[in-house]
Amino acid sequence: MVAETDARRGAWGNGRFGIAWRATAPYRPLMMLMLVSSTASFAALGALSLFARDELGASDTMVTVNFVVVALASMAVMLATGHVSDRGGVRRVIIPASLAWLGIGYAILASVRSYPAMLAVGVVFFCAVGVPNAQLMAYARDLVERRDGTATSTAVIAMMRIVLSIGSFTGFGIGGLGLAYLGARPLFRVVAVVCLGCLALSWYLLRGRGAVATAEPQPLMDENNDGRHGVRERTAGGQRLLLILVVVMVLFSSGRVMVLSQLPILMTVSLHGPLQLTGFALALPPLCELVLMPTMAFAAVRWGRGKVFLVGAAASVVYYGGLVVVTTPGLLMLLQVVYAVFGAATVIAGIDLAQRLMAGRAGMATSIYLSHENVATINGSLVAMVSVATLGHQIGFLVPAALCLVAFAFSTWAFARHPDTFDLRRRPPSGQRPRIPAGTA
Structure with missing residues (x-):
């Protein structure tokens, strides 16, 4: 295809x-x-x-x-x-x-x-x-x-x-x-x-x-030309894998609400940073994403979407874990750049993987994948309330860090079990254009 x-x-x-x-x-x-x-x-x-x-x-x-x-x-x-x-x-x-x-x-x-x-x-x-x-x-x-x-x-x-x-x-x-x-x-x-x-x-x-x-x-035929029955079977399997992708994204994104609510407090109270730097810290990740998204798209095509997604997943673990021990405003700004790696990688590779998992159902795949943002908002509000109330505004980031670590382990396991489906390649494609079998174009 x-x-x-x-x-x-x-x-x-x-x-x-x-x-x-x-x-x-x-x-x-x-x-x-x-x-x-x-x-x-x-x-x-x-x-x-x-x-x-x-x-x-x-x-x-x-x-x-x-x-x-x-x-x-x-x-x-x-x-x-x-x-x-x-x-x-x-x-x-x-x-x-x-x-x-x-x-x-x-x-x-x-x-x-x-x-x-x-x-x-x-x-x-x-x-x-x-x-x-x-x-x-x-x-x-x-x-x-x-x-x-x-x-x-x-x-x-x-x-x-x-x-x-x-x-x-x-x-x-x-x-x-x-x-x-x-x-x-x-x-x-x-x-x-x-x-x-x-x-x-x-x-x-x-x-x-x-x-x-x-x-x-x-609806696209499967690679073995088995007809619509094969397409239905592959779509059903793709839906199950897509749900796994959504679940891990909910876990990865559950700390976003806490970042928005507690990062200004962390910057001004614990790190004694100026208010102007607080605003810049919040704006830094989306600004960096504008540069990182084309880079991640290039890396996804060159080395595999699954690898890029896992790189972003690892960045989320580093980010939330780093917030627990950060001691200076400069280190916090560096962590914000790491957070931009997570956002750019999971957005670019995630949407593309979702659409690939349900061939011919791009609308349904995109809607299912993007629905994780709504679930993460609700779940993240609960995570923020419990974490801050029990551990404080800095140590509380241990909770989203633990959720990201669980999600990273789960996604690594799922990708390793289905390396072709999640485009987890061992090496980049060769420079020559591959031959496309007849009937798949």
Whole structure:
């Protein structure tokens, strides 16, 4: 299959790194759509907490409850839309429909006057906040499998994930400025208009006759040409392995909430660092990820996605273990760079592995994999509360370090049992393009 052999064609292994990235040009309209839609969503997200507290009178606990409840609803919607998105042309309907749904939700949010109303709007409308990005990544995978080009799925996914990170930075910045100069309600109305603009753009890109329009991907035959029965068996096995991947990512990500809540305290109280350095420490990992993601994508194609994922997993163990014993602000900044290695490696290799595990079901695979973020948010809140209450804001990082160590051991065991499935190669591919058997392209 093209999807199974594109990583071994040697486009990046022969020193043509720039050529591989330039080959992602046909997917750039999708990246632009993701950039604009994600910027709008993050702009609204940055203003939501202050809006709930200052204008609706919500307490800090009520704000947290809102995020947890919406995360649960979002996980259910992500899985449901992922399940149906791989059928026929459903994916090209889900993307604009979700953008329209979000636009309506932001418009209604601008007029709510009570916390229960905000919670209801969040559950009903913002449960779809992760759907457009997940389905855009799946649609990009569809195009890679249908095109005969030099771009690999890893390169395209890396580029789209970088665009999503840029959208988060831009969105939070615009949200802060909009909150300061416009206020929360006008900002939500602007975001609603932008979402409707994204709806029009997505309708043109996905339904028109442009370069990115293509036929929907068909279920792929297995390598032995055993037909659809073999595909169903392989898909069922892939689902089980995908669940393993999701479980380990939940464990790896369960300390993220504690990092956001306790790292500023650790920097200022224990390490006596300035407040300005605290903000830079929090911003350093996502900034480093913008550089590390292309590097990790290149490494994944060259040496195997499984190896890159395990490198990121090991980095998480080092990071949380290091937070327990860190003594200076400089060492903390170094640990933040290590944390960026974890984020870049597991995002790039993880999404690509998830889509490879369910051939022809990229939408479902991406939705299942990304749902770990919602579960990790809920689980991480409990981990943070228990760890800080019992061990303190620094020693408490022992708990997420232990969870990461368990996840690293579990993922290493699973990858070793299925080395081909998880692309755990012993050596990089040769410089020559491998021969693709007839009937698999």
